[in-house]
Amino acid sequence: MRFNPVKTIFLKEMRETLRDKKVVFMMILLPTFLYPFLFLIISQVQMIQKAKIESTKVEVILSSNAYHTELKTLLEKEKNLSISEGEVSSEIINNLQNTVGILLENNFESAIDSNKSAEFRLFYDGTKEIHSQAKTKINKIFDSFNSSKLNERLERLNFDTTFTKPIFVAYENIASEKDKLGDLLGKFIPAMIVYFLLLGSIYPAIDLTAGEKERKTLQTIYTAPVEISEIITGKFFTVFLISLVSSFANLLSLVFTLYFQILLGAKSGLGLDFNFSFSIGNAFWSVLLLALTATLISAITMTVTLLAKSYKEAQSFITPLIIAFIIPLTIVNLPGMELSLTNAFIPVLNVLLAMVAIFKNSYDLQHLFFVAVTTLGYSGLAIFAAVRIFSNESVVTGEKINYKILLKSQKSGEKVFGINEALLFYFVLLLVYFYVGSTLQTMLDIKIGLPLSLAGILGGFSLATIFVFKLKIKETLQLNKVRFLGLFGTVLVSFTAMFLLDFLVGKMVEFPDSYLEKFAQSFSAIESLPLYLQILILGVTPGIFEEIAFRGVLFKGLQSSFGKWQVILISAIAFGIMHFDVYRLIPTTLLGILLGWIVWETKTIFLSILCHALHNSLITVFNSLNHDFLTALDENKTLTLVVASIVFLVGLFLIKISSKSINSTT
Amino acid sequence: MQIVANELTKYFDDFLAVNSVSFEVAEGEIFGLLGPNGAGKTTILRMFAGILEPSEGEVWINNFPMKTQKVEARKNLGFHTGDTGLYERLTAKEMLEYFGRLSQVPENILQERVAKLIFDFQITSFQSKFCGKLSTGQKQRVAIARTLVHDPKLIILDEPTTGLDIVASEFILNFIKESKENGKSIIFSTHNLSEVERLCDRIGIIHKGEMKIQGTLAEILEQTETQKLSDAFLSLVSEDFYAV
Numbered sequence: 001m002r003f004n005p006v007k008t009i010f011l012k013e014m015r016e017t018l019r020d021k022k023v024v025f026m027m028i029l030l031p032t033f034l035y036p037f038l039f040l041i042i043s044q045v046q047m048i049q050k051a052k053i054e055s056t057k058v059e060v061i062l063s064s065n066a067y068h069t070e071l072k073t074l075l076e077k078e079k080n081l082s083i084s085e086g087e088v089s090s091e092i093i094n095n096l097q098n099t100v101g102i103l104l105e106n107n108f109e110s111a112i113d114s115n116k117s118a119e120f121r122l123f124y125d126g127t128k129e130i131h132s133q134a135k136t137k138i139n140k141i142f143d144s145f146n147s148s149k150l151n152e153r154l155e156r157l158n159f160d161t162t163f164t165k166p167i168f169v170a171y172e173n174i175a176s177e178k179d180k181l182g183d184l185l186g187k188f189i190p191a192m193i194v195y196f197l198l199l200g201s202i203y204p205a206i207d208l209t210a211g212e213k214e215r216k217t218l219q220t221i222y223t224a225p226v227e228i229s230e231i232i233t234g235k236f237f238t239v240f241l242i243s244l245v246s247s248f249a250n251l252l253s254l255v256f257t258l259y260f261q262i263l264l265g266a267k268s269g270l271g272l273d274f275n276f277s278f279s280i281g282n283a284f285w286s287v288l289l290l291a292l293t294a295t296l297i298s299a300i301t302m303t304v305t306l307l308a309k310s311y312k313e314a315q316s317f318i319t320p321l322i323i324a325f326i327i328p329l330t331i332v333n334l335p336g337m338e339l340s341l342t343n344a345f346i347p348v349l350n351v352l353l354a355m356v357a358i359f360k361n362s363y364d365l366q367h368l369f370f371v372a373v374t375t376l377g378y379s380g381l382a383i384f385a386a387v388r389i390f391s392n393e394s395v396v397t398g399e400k401i402n403y404k405i406l407l408k409s410q411k412s413g414e415k416v417f418g419i420n421e422a423l424l425f426y427f428v429l430l431l432v433y434f435y436v437g438s439t440l441q442t443m444l445d446i447k448i449g450l451p452l453s454l455a456g457i458l459g460g461f462s463l464a465t466i467f468v469f470k471l472k473i474k475e476t477l478q479l480n481k482v483r484f485l486g487l488f489g490t491v492l493v494s495f496t497a498m499f500l501l502d503f504l505v506g507k508m509v510e511f512p513d514s515y516l517e518k519f520a521q522s523f524s525a526i527e528s529l530p531l532y533l534q535i536l537i538l539g540v541t542p543g544i545f546e547e548i549a550f551r552g553v554l555f556k557g558l559q560s561s562f563g564k565w566q567v568i569l570i571s572a573i574a575f576g577i578m579h580f581d582v583y584r585l586i587p588t589t590l591l592g593i594l595l596g597w598i599v600w601e602t603k604t605i606f607l608s609i610l611c612h613a614l615h616n617s618l619i620t621v622f623n624s625l626n627h628d629f630l631t632a633l634d635e636n637k638t639l640t641l642v643v644a645s646i647v648f649l650v651g652l653f654l655i656k657i658s659s660k661s662i663n664s665t666t
Numbered sequence: 667m668q669i670v671a672n673e674l675t676k677y678f679d680d681f682l683a684v685n686s687v688s689f690e691v692a693e694g695e696i697f698g699l700l701g702p703n704g705a706g707k708t709t710i711l712r713m714f715a716g717i718l719e720p721s722e723g724e725v726w727i728n729n730f731p732m733k734t735q736k737v738e739a740r741k742n743l744g745f746h747t748g749d750t751g752l753y754e755r756l757t758a759k760e761m762l763e764y765f766g767r768l769s770q771v772p773e774n775i776l777q778e779r780v781a782k783l784i785f786d787f788q789i790t791s792f793q794s795k796f797c798g799k800l801s802t803g804q805k806q807r808v809a810i811a812r813t814l815v816h817d818p819k820l821i822i823l824d825e826p827t828t829g830l831d832i833v834a835s836e837f838i839l840n841f842i843k844e845s846k847e848n849g850k851s852i853i854f855s856t857h858n859l860s861e862v863e864r865l866c867d868r869i870g871i872i873h874k875g876e877m878k879i880q881g882t883l884a885e886i887l888e889q890t891e892t893q894k895l896s897d898a899f900l901s902l903v904s905e906d907f908y909a910v
Contacts, residue, residue: 004767004770222717223740223745223747225816226737
């Protein structure tokens, strides 16, 4: 994929979209002014209504059959209640405006005096706001009348007022105002952002896909010298940016409006403390997760709208999508919902739960990492689907999409393993490896589960891909001859890489004790095995199967579109992510760069397998070594590092020389 | 050869739309593709541009195979679709610049070329107007100028004069003639037989997805033993007309 055409397409799409007055109005202006305007109107109407109700006098007819002076006095003290005496029945009250009635029992006074319960009936119309207000006021008066009478009775019997309360509960909410606000905002703000992202992406997605089909402009760009992936990427960035801007415009407007509402409320003593701070780490994760969600949402809306052949059809396709999004938005508010390893893989819901955890400042870094990786994976799959649909010729001709062709390769039965297929391979592998792999490791114990998942999933999946796409196994996996210089250089590099990586990582990552404990615990089952078996499980098996998947199949797909360092870096990051461990992301990625470089230079996967296996085995051996040796190494750290660096560089140099001789032979 | 089509066949599900069509167009040659509605002309032209993938057969544009080197092949091709396919919210000038940039034309050359096309196609007066607001004739001029902005060797025009008045049609036909003089190869499809007679070096008549005949006007008249192209055309497609 080339950068320039993508940029050209993106700029053109942005220009055209922003020239559409509907977009500017619907996506930016409306949300910016709608909320303040709505809130202003609603609060004004509310205030007027409230004042009106409060200033309206309510007539209260007190039944004359059982007149009670004390009660009457209490009622008369209440503002806006006008007390009169008369006959009370439901018919009478029903025929009068703004009037409620109180019917006292005939023996009301004597029942109270003789320590019994006296009954009164309040006649009111529950559908009228003014009646409900009067009911509340009257209830308050009766409550206070009730407690004063109760106290009199207790006094007469010489009982303390605590007599009626054998237990007294005092509630202490230990959550700080910040926690409470975090919980509230964590559920509210991300849900709103996700919802706004979806709404913001719909219009540009339809316009750029089904809209173009309808206007018959797709064919024009299809005849230009650009790749389909470049067209999709340019369009995708447009949808992404517009939905992001629209979402933030919506959110800012909403938050500012709420803020002023709260501020106004605070003046009247009803406000919430808006003092909410966010650490840099929290901000980083929030932005990352929401950006990834925006990627996912834009990719999904584009994929769905691409299936439609007209604007109208696209709108009908979007409706089920909106409903589907409402499900996670509802689930996140269910009681007891928290981010866990199981739900960290459910799209959208995982981000919402992660955001609640971030806002509450109580999250597990590993969980956030899983959420980020899976969201990225799902976005990748959605973009892949979009490219696939876009490659379907019925899209260009504006006909109904042939779903049968969609599932097959677009090139008349010819299987192509390019960048899209490679990314699909990776994202599916990632999900299968996590779910099936972790299940295997839990069910079968790590010492059997780990090699089985490496061989079965990474190895099996890679071979299946080679078979499905009819790739040449020797060429794909670079099963080429090993040259002596390359071999020697690789051995030197393998033995020293561990020291350098350990030093670099020690400078960059701080491992929490809880993590180290957990890590040691998960591998304790393997440590009890004889050393040769440990080497086999932790060194040789990953060496072979991870290399086949990452430096073999993935490498091959990436090579179709990218140059040397892009291939090495992307495959290394993919390799790092596959370890599902945020703390080991950097060391595994660095190792991935080294392994990728070795394969690229030596043109044989055997050497990257050797390097990977040796590197892992060396760590295993060191872990099983006695304490004294490690302490001795640690004391001579500088010397160890200097020697390791020199040997490492010599190793790289030898590999490079070997590479030159390979190139010249070719 | 600017274009070589070798036994192009296209199926839509089970329907055979184009059946084993082969032909070549040399540099500076105008090739006219004739055929009744639904004959398969647009399908053939779309396969030339790589919009549709042939079920069988191959296309080479300036020696680049469309199947495997699509980007390179398209750099040598200017394709004008039946629908003008202009972006409604881009101005005429922006439309030309956009396609020039997509073809990676260096910016200084692009600006010169766009200015020349605007002048040659008499777009100056409406160059800053949105394409959505142009008249049919103006749109057609912009659409054809768009196909030339990357200076392709081969120009394919799918029914370029359909729906245009005489003045606008004349303008397009003159452009085709001038392009030939500038060494471009042109393939154009049309229903208008007089346009073909006037301009084309060679003619192909398509019917029911098959190339019934191809050659110069004289060759076609000789082979069909007719005096006029319209008679030749009818003799080749007549069986169905009578059947109807």
